[in-house]
Amino acid sequence: MKLAIEIGLLFTILSYGYSKPFPQSLELSTKRSKTSFNDLSQACETLSPVHGLHQPQTGPFPYVITTNTDSVEPLGKIEVRIAGKNDEKFKGFMVQARIGDKIVNGKFESSDNVGLIDCFDGKENTASNKVHPDRVDKDEIKLTWVAPKDLQEDFKFVVTVVKDFKTFWVRQTSDTIKVKKQ
Structure with missing residues (x-):
């Protein structure tokens, strides 16, 4: 339950900041029950x-x-x-690599600005911002993603960007990334 609350708060805090850093990686479950906070699997x-x-x-x-x-x-x-167009700033983000609606189980690399989340059966396959105590808006964020060894299909990065609590864009996509066959 504690984990469910931490993940549920993740998106809420994106806009307001937090005085302590999030854990390096947050374990997520896709199980749902009537008594649990169901936003975990919903966010993934x-x-x-x-x-x-x-x-x-x-x-x-x-x-x-x-x-x-x-x-x-x-x-x-x-x-x-x-990054923002015309100096547009943002407070939060969430990114996954996807083939259609299926998450690609590649792995994002950790950095000072990035929190990693395990969605469904993946390990660190979702990146989100670590919330900074100074609550400074972001001009841009750079993430490094490592493709899984069994990747065979082209995919896109799917992104949610939070400008503020009331203003956010969901499931925006990158251009298609082609997979080079080995």
Whole structure:
């Protein structure tokens, strides 16, 4: 239950900051019960923060999602960058590699700015921001993702960006990343 509360608070805190760092990796379960806080598996599945009655934005996405390459080999690395257009800032993010609605079980690398989450059967397959005590808005974030050794299908990075508690965009996608066959 404690873990469920930590993950549920993750998206809420994205906009407000927190005075202590999050654990390096948070274990998630896809099991649901009537008595548990079900936002854990929902966040892994939908990439949608639970911000009360606030709904995702449907207008233009004021951020860009870029990668340092348009192809990768199994076990290869890709840098993913999220940045604001026209100096647009953001407070939070969540990123996964996906083939359609299925999460690719590659692994994000840890850094000072990135919290790693285990979604479903994966290990560190979801990246989210670590919340900083100074609550400074982000201009950009750079993430490194390592492809799994059995990767065979092209995929996209799927991103949620939180500008503030009321303003967020869900499931925005990068360009397709091609898989180089070995």
